[in-house]
Amino acid sequence: MIPSVLPTYNRAPLQFVKGEGAWLIEADGRRFLDLGAGIAVNALGHAHPALVQALTDQAQALWHVSNLYEIPQQQALADKLVEHTFADTVFFTNSGTESCELAVKMARKYFFDKGQPEKVEIITFDGSFHGRSSAGIAAAGSEKMTKGFGPLLGGFVHLTFGDLDGVTNAISENTAAIMIEPVQGEGGIRPVPDAELKALRQICDEHGLLLILDEVQCGVGRTGKLFAHEWAGITPDIMMVAKGIGGGFPLGAVLATEEAASGMVAGTHGSTYGGNPLGCAVGCAVIDHVANPDFLAEVNRKSGLLRQKLEGLIADHPQVFEEVRGSGMMLGIKCKTTNIDVVNAGNDNQVITVPAADNVIRLLPPLTLTEDDIAEATNRLDAAAKQVENQLEIA
Ligand SMILES: *Cc1c(COP(=O)(O)O)cnc(C)c1O
Numbered sequence: 001m002i003p004s005v006l007p008t009y010n011r012a013p014l015q016f017v018k019g020e021g022a023w024l025i026e027a028d029g030r031r032f033l034d035l036g037a038g039i040a041v042n043a044l045g046h047a048h049p050a051l052v053q054a055l056t057d058q059a060q061a062l063w064h065v066s067n068l069y070e071i072p073q074q075q076a077l078a079d080k081l082v083e084h085t086f087a088d089t090v091f092f093t094n095s096g097t098e099s100c101e102l103a104v105k106m107a108r109k110y111f112f113d114k115g116q117p118e119k120v121e122i123i124t125f126d127g128s129f130h131g132r133s134s135a136g137i138a139a140a141g142s143e144k145m146t147k148g149f150g151p152l153l154g155g156f157v158h159l160t161f162g163d164l165d166g167v168t169n170a171i172s173e174n175t176a177a178i179m180i181e182p183v184q185g186e187g188g189i190r191p192v193p194d195a196e197l198k199a200l201r202q203i204c205d206e207h208g209l210l211l212i213l214d215e216v217q218c219g220v221g222r223t224g225k226l227f228a229h230e231w232a233g234i235t236p237d238i239m240m241v242a243k244g245i246g247g248g249f250p251l252g253a254v255l256a257t258e259e260a261a262s263g264m265v266a267g268t269h270g271s272t273y274g275g276n277p278l279g280c281a282v283g284c285a286v287i288d289h290v291a292n293p294d295f296l297a298e299v300n301r302k303s304g305l306l307r308q309k310l311e312g313l314i315a316d317h318p319q320v321f322e323e324v325r326g327s328g329m330m331l332g333i334k335c336k337t338t339n340i341d342v343v344n345a346g347n348d349n350q351v352i353t354v355p356a357a358d359n360v361i362r363l364l365p366p367l368t369l370t371e372d373d374i375a376e377a378t379n380r381l382d383a384a385a386k387q388v389e390n391q392l393e394i395a
Helices: 049-061 072-084 096-113 134-140 164-170 194-207 228-232 277-290 293-316 339-348 371-394
Strands: 016-020 023-026 031-034 089-093 121-125 156-159 175-180 210-214 238-241 252-256 321-327 330-335 354-356 360-363
Touching: 031 371, 049 277, 072 089, 072 277, 089 096, 096 134, 096 175, 096 210, 096 238, 096 252, 121 134, 156 164, 164 194, 175 194, 194 210, 194 228, 277 293, 293 321, 293 330, 293 371, 330 339, 339 354, 339 360, 339 371
Parallel strands: 121 156, 121 175, 175 210, 210 238
Antiparallel strands: 016 023, 023 031, 089 252, 238 252, 321 330, 330 360, 354 360
């Protein structure tokens, strides 16, 4: 009999009932160190007092009002994002995949309104992840996500990750945009080198294309800058955001330049919930913290410490671990043994990590991770690695 919850996930037999900072408390009372943060969502950790305050204050005043009316919390969050980024304008969604939908629509509408309706194609890269909606799976294009779901949304050209020559060769009179994650998340924490992001920006400028960055996972302070592309010193035309921006409240956004957004006039797009007062009140509190340069400096300092500890673990466990990669608090450990076994051994030792492609385990901890948490993370990952080594010896 089918379970009452549609069984699209393989779930670990853990039930968390409470969260405090970087810690999750299981129904049986055990405390787990959370290095997954709900897949880069709980940017300020669990039950951050400022977020609890923002949410409860707003909950007592007004939960929802439609986008047919002005929403001051939405205006405030848009103003903050415009102030701190390349963007001139923002549309709020409820998830990353909805941000992908709008990014695709915005790029196509831009060229349509410019009298170039043939420009519909978007170049994307293997290993990418842009969500599970029809545009998201077509954009990523992997067999794992698309098989059985055809006919797929057309107009995506899939290239090998890192293949810059391929990009130039793939551009035609039909090309509208390039879409890329500055650091691939699901793909196994694969950062795009700064020089390559710069080159993509230049290619877009030369060919009159739009650069769409998917910062759903790597954005909102995750890499130690408010947005990951800042490390490369470039700006996109359109950017997809979600995950961390709501700190746990379902919230996403599409940020764009005035030029790129010029086709999206009244009536061209909408969302019932997107940008509602509750989500935006929380989003404002998140951005107030994360956009603070002192906060980001601490993220960089502590992520440096964490990385140093992880390099030590790699050296101590050469049978289990191969290398550390990534940026800031978005780190991946490539495993030599099966990554799921390492994640499970982590669960046994009460430290939460997240598997990714390319046999990687991801560490996406709350950005508020403390030095004590880092020491604890090191001990628990060490214990998990020892457990995997013992299993190897027995086998
Ligand atoms: C998670 C993710 C998405 C999809 O976000 P949802 O909120 O699950 O729809 C899109 N792009 C990237 C890079 C992601 O990590």
